[in-house]
Amino acid sequence: MMSITPAASPAWQALQTHAKTMHQITLQDLFAHDEQRFDRFSLSLNGLLLDYSKNRITDETLQLLLNLAEATQLPQMREALFTGEAVNLTEGRAALHTALRDPRRDGAVGGDMTILPQIHAVLDQMQDCVQRIREGDWKGFTDEPITDVVNIGIGGSDLGPLMVCEALRPYAHPRLRMHFVSNIDAAHLLQALAGLKPQTTLFIIASKTFTTQETLTNAHSARRWFLEQGGQEEDIAKHFVAISTNPRAVSEFGIDPANRFGFWDWVGGRYSLWSAIGLSIAISVGMDRFRELLAGAHAMDQHFRKAPLARNMPVILGLLGVWYHNFLGATAHAVLPYDQPLHRLPAYLQQLDMESNGKSVDRQGRAVHYSTGPIIFGEPGTNGQHAFYQLIHQGSHLIPCDFLAPCQSHYPLGEHHEMLLANMLAQAEALMQGKTQEQVAHEMQEAGHSPAEIAALAPHRVFAGNRPSNTLLFPKLDPKTLGMLLALYEHKVFVQGVIWNINSFDQWGVELGKQLARQVLKDLRQDAPPSPHDASTQALIQTVRRYRQSS
Numbered sequence: 001m002m003s004i005t006p007a008a009s010p011a012w013q014a015l016q017t018h019a020k021t022m023h024q025i026t027l028q029d030l031f032a033h034d035e036q037r038f039d040r041f042s043l044s045l046n047g048l049l050l051d052y053s054k055n056r057i058t059d060e061t062l063q064l065l066l067n068l069a070e071a072t073q074l075p076q077m078r079e080a081l082f083t084g085e086a087v088n089l090t091e092g093r094a095a096l097h098t099a100l101r102d103p104r105r106d107g108a109v110g111g112d113m114t115i116l117p118q119i120h121a122v123l124d125q126m127q128d129c130v131q132r133i134r135e136g137d138w139k140g141f142t143d144e145p146i147t148d149v150v151n152i153g154i155g156g157s158d159l160g161p162l163m164v165c166e167a168l169r170p171y172a173h174p175r176l177r178m179h180f181v182s183n184i185d186a187a188h189l190l191q192a193l194a195g196l197k198p199q200t201t202l203f204i205i206a207s208k209t210f211t212t213q214e215t216l217t218n219a220h221s222a223r224r225w226f227l228e229q230g231g232q233e234e235d236i237a238k239h240f241v242a243i244s245t246n247p248r249a250v251s252e253f254g255i256d257p258a259n260r261f262g263f264w265d266w267v268g269g270r271y272s273l274w275s276a277i278g279l280s281i282a283i284s285v286g287m288d289r290f291r292e293l294l295a296g297a298h299a300m301d302q303h304f305r306k307a308p309l310a311r312n313m314p315v316i317l318g319l320l321g322v323w324y325h326n327f328l329g330a331t332a333h334a335v336l337p338y339d340q341p342l343h344r345l346p347a348y349l350q351q352l353d354m355e356s357n358g359k360s361v362d363r364q365g366r367a368v369h370y371s372t373g374p375i376i377f378g379e380p381g382t383n384g385q386h387a388f389y390q391l392i393h394q395g396s397h398l399i400p401c402d403f404l405a406p407c408q409s410h411y412p413l414g415e416h417h418e419m420l421l422a423n424m425l426a427q428a429e430a431l432m433q434g435k436t437q438e439q440v441a442h443e444m445q446e447a448g449h450s451p452a453e454i455a456a457l458a459p460h461r462v463f464a465g466n467r468p469s470n471t472l473l474f475p476k477l478d479p480k481t482l483g484m485l486l487a488l489y490e491h492k493v494f495v496q497g498v499i500w501n502i503n504s505f506d507q508w509g510v511e512l513g514k515q516l517a518r519q520v521l522k523d524l525r526q527d528a529p530p531s532p533h534d535a536s537t538q539a540l541i542q543t544v545r546r547y548r549q550s551s
């Protein structure tokens with residue numbers, strides 16, 4: 001573990017010096033002088049290709065970044081992650097999501113022989129439930145098969161399962177419709193329930209803690225809806241299952257203990273789709289596909305654990321992010337899937353990355369004096385092109401981008417997919433190459449513009465270029481590939497957390513708002529006595545009370 005801060009290490013300082021020279025060199029120059037650039041700066045694993053050649057790096061940059069990884073003890077921390085050390089030190093816990101996708105039914109995880117049998121027992125329990133639902137043997141209270149599954153959860157108990165169910169929709173069971181309710185705004189629950197029949201609906205209450213306000217409130221409202229629509233108390237067992245580490249709270253809610261799928265405190269919420277939290281995924285695509293998803297993640301785990309740092313995909317992605325973020329002044333990172341089924345990937349990655357690395361205190365509790373986690377945003381292409389790409393191309397921020405696409409679509413239709421891919425490749429090229437004032441002037445001249453028009457308009461049409469991106473290409477978005485992709489990002493986030501010497505596995509920053517909301521909820525009641533708030537919050541509370549009184 002680092003005793004000096006990473007920024008004080010010689011490796012960090014060498015990168016700072018190097019960054020000054022790299023400010024003078026453009027990507028266009030780097031490509032012009034190096035025909036082997038793609039070969040040297042690309043990696044592939046089981047068909048997943050990472051092209052990182054369009055980054056503002058040289059061999060020296062990479063070497064210096066690798067030195068930083070060694071100086072911050074990345075190899076040792078990586079081993080600590082896989083062997084179940086308490087890497088989440090503020091909560092005194094391991095972060096063993098990698099064990100969830102370990103295919104071995106027994107054996108040791110860091111010396112512990114109990115973990116793998118427990119994981120596989122829950123997978124077997126899931127398999128039984130999934131099979132019964134998919135084959136129509138899990139019957140509702142009128143003896144009809146289940147047609148609709150409503151996952152009630154939030155954060156990691158929603159974003160991962162929802163994103164994967166959307167991504168793998170081509171593999172979905174034709175009878176089963178999946179619904180996801182996360183927001184405490186009743187619009188979400190009521191819209192999901194509209195049109196559902198209680199006798200053919202199964203609710204999955206997904207909450208690691210089973211104390212989360214949004215999930216518990218939605219779960220109780222769903223339970224009331226079920227009873228009001230004709231279900232009886234004794235039918236709850238057929239229509240409600242829970243996924244939680246908290247058996248007591250599950251029983252108190254009234255769910256049959258046999259319908260609880262457990263997991264463990266060493267599974268972080270945002271790393272939990274591989275656990276029973278993935279039940280909705282398994283119901284939708286089947287247990288074999290769910291196991292393929294796990295197998296893909298496991299393949300990436302093996303690669304991350306064993307490949308040399310210089311040829312290691314998550315390490316390379318993590319180091320590139322550190323390079324831009326800490327040495328070239330980037331503050332954001334765009335994730336741009338050119339695949340509509342991956343439309344929730346950016347939202348999922350927001351939690352994975354920003355909840356993990358949005359920290360400003362290091363592992364020793366000291367304030368950090370360097371930037372940590374970037375702002376993650378994105379949308380599927382080509383939609384994003386017509387929204388925020390303007391800023392990426394011509395704005396004043398440096399925003400490294402990840403482009404992702406399958407080369408074959410599950411939805412072949414005319415030339416749609418070729419057009420989609422052409423747009424993605426063109427965007428990455430445009431960001432890198434840009435367009436000079438001379439090129440613009442020449443084009444305008446050819447189009448018949450006058451010299452005055454050219455002088456006035458050309459500066460607005462110039463693209464500086466030199467804007468970096470990674471491209472991830474794969475044959476098709478199947479469960480295994482998706483598993484690899486998601487584990488790739490998990491490990492990238494881990495790598496960055498190690499370099500920044502922060503704990504990527506806690507999330508204390510979400511607590512204060514939750515705590516204050518309890519008091520504000522009381523204060524919103526019409527007859528609430530005044531309680532201390534700042535003038536702004538006080539006035540807003542009064543306004544809400546006034547507006548809620550008027551019809």
Ligand SMILES: O=P(O)(O)OC[C@H]1O[C@](O)(CO)[C@@H](O)[C@@H]1O
Pocket residue numbers: 154155156157206207208209210211212215269270355507510
């Ligand atoms: O699964 P739970 O315990 O309901 O928590 C949901 C989410 O809430 C958080 O704790 C943040 O509020 C996330 O980390 C977690 O994924």
